[in-house]
Amino acid sequence: xxxxxxxxDWSNRGFSFGIGTIKANDATDKAFHDDKDELVFMESGSYxxxxxxxxxxxxxxVEVLIPAGTTHSIKNLGGKDSEIYYGYKxx
Numbered sequence: 761x762x763x764x765x766x767x768x769d770w771s772n773r774g775f776s777f778g779i780g781t782i783k784a785n786d787a788t789d790k791a792f793h794d795d796k797d798e799l800v801f802m803e804s805g806s807y808x809x810x811x812x813x814x815x816x817x818x819x820x821x822v823e824v825l826i827p828a829g830t831t832h833s834i835k836n837l838g839g840k841d842s843e844i845y846y847g848y849k850x851x
Contacts, residue, residue: 766801766845775799775847782807782844787835793848798826801845805838 767777804820810833828851
């Protein structure tokens, strides 16, 4: 799926669309959104997700839904910077 196709798919599902970068072996700050769900999609690689009190490793090229009201962070476990695609959908 191309970036344009991904953006169109998310738009059809009611999500915004943005692109960011997580540097190698770096993590996002903990975040919390009580009024919207967040959808993320990472390029290939390995990532550590913390959602609430649960932590799991996820390989890239997969969507992860972060429900509204969930404290979360993402760590890039790889040795190179990686693009991350994210969007929000109001509750």
